[in-house]
Amino acid sequence: MDKIFGIAEKSMQLTEDRASLITTNLVNGSTPGYKAKDIDFYDVLKNVDQGGAALSTSNPEHMGLSQDSTTNHIKYRIPMQTSMDGNTVDPEIERKNYLENSLRYQVSLTFIKGKTSELSKAIKGD
Numbered sequence: 001m002d003k004i005f006g007i008a009e010k011s012m013q014l015t016e017d018r019a020s021l022i023t024t025n026l027v028n029g030s031t032p033g034y035k036a037k038d039i040d041f042y043d044v045l046k047n048v049d050q051g052g053a054a055l056s057t058s059n060p061e062h063m064g065l066s067q068d069s070t071t072n073h074i075k076y077r078i079p080m081q082t083s084m085d086g087n088t089v090d091p092e093i094e095r096k097n098y099l100e101n102s103l104r105y106q107v108s109l110t111f112i113k114g115k116t117s118e119l120s121k122a123i124k125g126d
Contacts, residue, residue: 004119007045008111014044015105021074022098025089032085036077038097041104044073 003009018039028034079088 005112005115008108008115011045011108012105012112014039014041015101015108018101019098019105022094022101025077026091026094026098029087029089029091029094032087034087034089036079036088036090036094037074038077039073040075041101 018041021037021039025034025036025038077088077093080090080093082088
């Protein structure tokens with residue numbers, strides 16, 4: 001059975017995970033050798049939209065991979081300009097990404113609130 005909120009639910013979780021990564025990048029902006037990480041938002045949602053690649057197991061005892069895991073989609077950011085200490089964090093890019101990510105979160109939240117309102121009306125019979 002599909003989830004009630006559809007892709008918006010995954011989008012909210014993804015934006016939360018991405019906000020955590022961006023915050024970690026900003027905090028480590030002065031750490032020598034720190035490599036900035038990010039999640040390719042569109043790539044993850046595209047895989048969710050297509051149902052992802054389902055893995056089959058040949059034995060029920062085998063472990064499967066979680067479809068909800070975003071750790072497979074974490075990538076290192078390629079810096080626009082190299083730094084002397086090897087740090088790849090660009091504070092301007094991180095702030096821009098954080099703002100963009102928070103807007104995506106708000107859009108998903110608005111969609112879920114609307115869907116909740118519709119379900120509430122349907123239950124009440126309005």
